[in-house]
Amino acid sequence: MATTQDISAPDVAKKPHAHVIRDDAEAISVAHEIAARLALQASDRDRERRLPYEEIEWFSQAGLWAITVPRQYGGAGVSYRTLTEVIKIIATADPSLGQLPQNHLGLVDVIALTGDEEQKQFFFGEILRGKRFGNGFSEKGTKNVLDLKTRVTASGDAFVVHGTKFYSTGALFADYVPVLGLDEDRRSWLAYIPAGTAGLQVVDDWSGFGQRTTASGTVIVDQVSVPASHVFPAHKVSDVPTLNGPISQIIQAAIDAGIARAAIADTLAFVRERSRPWIDSGVERASDDPLVVREVGHLHIQLHAAEALLERAALTIDEIAAKATSPTEDDIARASVAVGEAKVLTTEVSLLAGEKLFELAGTQSTLAAHNLDRHWRNARTHTLHDPVRWKYHLIGNYYLNGIKPTRHPWN
Structure with missing residues (x-):
């Protein structure tokens, strides 16, 4: 049953500052x-749809939500190769928890790209102290994902935000809920609204069959006044070439790779410990069945290919990010295509692994007590974020016709 609430700011007096991670190696170690x-x-939380209030505190207090804060502002400024691996590690353990910082990390990048010095000092400081961003981006019932009804209107030295959002991953657990809306010229703005602001409500009505504990429900913003210091020109991340789209997408792909890893690990454990060999196989153990062995080999080849493209894409982003000059249109196109290639394979292997689990493990694996269907449910739900069929088109159009991908958060 959906519940509606005004989200309240956490009791900062009782909430200690988060640990600050200093480098890439520490980030990987803490992630493990x-x-x-x-x-x-993780399985019990999924089965019961038990929201991870305590777990998200462990996660953000460990410092992992702040690892992309630039070093000049006190953060670790980790590489995108490291960020991708961190997300993959967490998503293997629990993909709902892996998804929760997904938009937060994209929003950290928006601050870096569009914020003035005062905004950067303030918000990077908040992130390092353990503050979390949810999101209020997408809307239901519109023509497409960019056809936004939410409005952000300048009013003196503030902005007024009004609208309704859905798929608001993490908003229920957030210290700030950044809400995306359009001004009178249809330019997009992001208003980082503090939890507890009058007129800001979160409705816990996410009922998806997968990613059950992301609380990706509704955000209602009723004529909320937001100071200009908390509003960012989101249009700028697409008006000029930036890595924001490829960064957002590689995080998505890393989550799917983690789901695939978890499904394959559970397949191996079940086949070794519980499954029976087929009567015509002539073997004593399911793990010696030659056709099962063949399929397990195929799954690992697909997973390793996906992970290799994921790493290649992360290295491409790192190379472009390290340049002394601003990225060019060609740079961003190259990054988008590299990430698109990775996303195709991570999507496909996550779905394949979730489905093959039952074929190889056998009928007993479908019993509710094992809850192994969560892997496919999570993969199918998360990979709907944007259609992979369009990634094939993007990649083919780039290589065949030299057409650069459109710049937006899904490329």
Whole structure:
């Protein structure tokens, strides 16, 4: 049953500052430690749709939500190769928890790209202290994802925001809910609205069959006044060539790679420990069935190919980000295509692994007690974020016709 609430700011006096991660190696190490804790009850949380209030505190307090804050502002400024691996590690343990910082990290990049110095100092400081961003981006019932009804209107030294959002991953757990809307000239703006602001409501009505504990429900913004210091010109991340789209997309792909890893790991465990060999195989153990062995080999080849393209895409982004000059249109096109290639394979292997699990593990694996269907449910739900069929088109059009991908958060 959906519940509606005004989200309240956390009690900062009781909430300690988050740990600050200093470098890439520490980020990977901490990710493994947190993932081990998150994995323990991940299946139970999914089965019961038990929202991870405590777990998200472990996660953000460990410093992992701040690892992309630039070094000049006190963060680790990790590479995108490291960021991709961190997300993959967490998503393998619990893909709902892996998805929760997805938009937060994209919003950190928006601050870096469009904020003035005062905004950067303030918001990067908040992130390093453990503050989390949810999101209020997408809307239901519109012509397409960019056909926004939410309005952000200048009013003196503030902005007034009004509209309704859905798919608002993480908003229920957020310290700030950044809401995307259009001004009178149809330019997009992001208003980072503090939790507890009058007129800001979150409706916990997410009922998707997968990614059940992301609380990706409704955000209602009723004529909320937001100071100009908390509003960012989101249109600028697409008006000029920036890496915001490829960064957003590679995080999506990393989550799907993590789902595939988890599904394959559970397949191996079940086949080794519980499955029976087919009567015509002539073997004593399912793990010696030659046709099962063949399929397990195929799954690993597909996973490793996806992970290799994911790493290649991350290295492409790192190379472009390290340039002394601003990225060019050619740079961003190259990054978008590299990430698109990775996203095709991570999508396909996550779905394949979730489905093959049952074929190889056998009928017993479908029992509700095992909850193994969560892998396919999570993969199918998360990979609907944007259609992979258009990634094939984007990639083919680039190589065949030299057409650069359109710049937006889904490329």
